[in-house]
Amino acid sequence: MDYKKSGVDIEAGYRSVELMKEHVAKTARAEVLTNLGGFSGAFSMEKFKDMEKPTLVSGTDGVGTKLKIAFTMNKHDTVGIDCVAMCVNDIACAGGEPLFFLDYIACGKNEPEKIATIVKGVAEGCLQSGAALIGGETAEMPGFYPVDEYDLAGFAVGVVDEKDLITGKDIKAGDVLVGIASSGVHSNGFSLVRNVFTITEESLARHYDSLGTTLGEALIAPTKIYVKALKSVRESGVTIKGCSHITGGGFYENVPRMLHDGVRAVIKKDSYKVPPIFEMLRTDGNIEEKIMYNTFNMGIGMVLAVDPADVDKTLAAIAAAGEDAYVIGQVEAGEKGVTLC
Numbered sequence: 001m002d003y004k005k006s007g008v009d010i011e012a013g014y015r016s017v018e019l020m021k022e023h024v025a026k027t028a029r030a031e032v033l034t035n036l037g038g039f040s041g042a043f044s045m046e047k048f049k050d051m052e053k054p055t056l057v058s059g060t061d062g063v064g065t066k067l068k069i070a071f072t073m074n075k076h077d078t079v080g081i082d083c084v085a086m087c088v089n090d091i092a093c094a095g096g097e098p099l100f101f102l103d104y105i106a107c108g109k110n111e112p113e114k115i116a117t118i119v120k121g122v123a124e125g126c127l128q129s130g131a132a133l134i135g136g137e138t139a140e141m142p143g144f145y146p147v148d149e150y151d152l153a154g155f156a157v158g159v160v161d162e163k164d165l166i167t168g169k170d171i172k173a174g175d176v177l178v179g180i181a182s183s184g185v186h187s188n189g190f191s192l193v194r195n196v197f198t199i200t201e202e203s204l205a206r207h208y209d210s211l212g213t214t215l216g217e218a219l220i221a222p223t224k225i226y227v228k229a230l231k232s233v234r235e236s237g238v239t240i241k242g243c244s245h246i247t248g249g250g251f252y253e254n255v256p257r258m259l260h261d262g263v264r265a266v267i268k269k270d271s272y273k274v275p276p277i278f279e280m281l282r283t284d285g286n287i288e289e290k291i292m293y294n295t296f297n298m299g300i301g302m303v304l305a306v307d308p309a310d311v312d313k314t315l316a317a318i319a320a321a322g323e324d325a326y327v328i329g330q331v332e333a334g335e336k337g338v339t340l341c
Contacts (some may be wrong), residue, residue: 055096189250
């Protein structure tokens with residue numbers, strides 16, 4: 001008896017690392033001090049010593065049951081983008097610049113080519129956010145995961161000067177809410193999605209005119225990474241007073257997280273066009289509207305609170321970064337929370 005006969009192929013692990021090295025190399029930043037394959041990743045902070053109060057910000061998350069869509073479609077090159085997005089978008093919400101990222105892949109069987117494809121997506125997410133992929137772990141766990149399935153999670157660290165932290169403390173009545181468009185469902189609500197739609201290879205391959213694509217492609221579209229859009233807003237001279245990443249819990253849970261007591265967000269549902277995938281979910285699943293807004297992003301992946309005088313500059317800066325944005329509401333005095341009207 002040996003480890004391989006127990007279901008763990010060490011040689012496959014070595015090959016996975018070799019195959020992913022080319023993707024990891026593309027994400028390198030000058031501050032990276034170590035090579036892939038060591039016991040840890042080292043990242044120099046020398047560049048940030050001129051900040052008044054350099055402050056580390058971090059985020060960790062996974063892709064969730066969206067992975068079930070990837071398994072059924074046998075498409076593994078985009079879920080890594082989702083994993084990075086879920087972590088770095090939270091860092092960007094605090095005003096931070098993502099510095100580096102580490103991934104964790106747990107699988108039933110290590111198939112080196114599949115693992116390398118997953119990491120290719122992780123590397124693409126790192127390129128989109130400017131983060132270096134400095135390490136990770138692939139754990140082969142036979143008997144714990146089915147041989148053709150895996151889980152994917154990640155961890156990111158960023159930096160911001162303490163004076164530039166986005167905390168929401170200066171939000172006041174009259175401030176304007178700007179929403180940045182999502183790419184679709186992103187990485188939340190898929191346990192509900194999988195109960196609404198029949199998830200088979202055939203059903204996911206079906207093309208819908210209303211979607212302009214197949215159901216599978218609409219669902220697996222990777223989560224938008226908003227790091228460059230928020231950086232563009234800051235570099236335009238706009239102070240982002242508050243920022244909310246619309247993830248699990250939709251508008252009702254996430255928007256109040258950027259507010260302080262005494263102010264309330266009022267969002268107009270007709271201020272932008274809701275992507276058709278959400279209407280399909282609502283009608284096919286017979287889902288109440290409030291549950292939709294309490295589960296999904298409904299086409300808005302990030303909400304910013306800015307001064308009314310900065311609205312035009314904010315919209316222009318987001319457009320310059322290649323994203324679509326809309327004025328979706330305003331801040332009013334009242335009990336902390338959100339009203340959708």
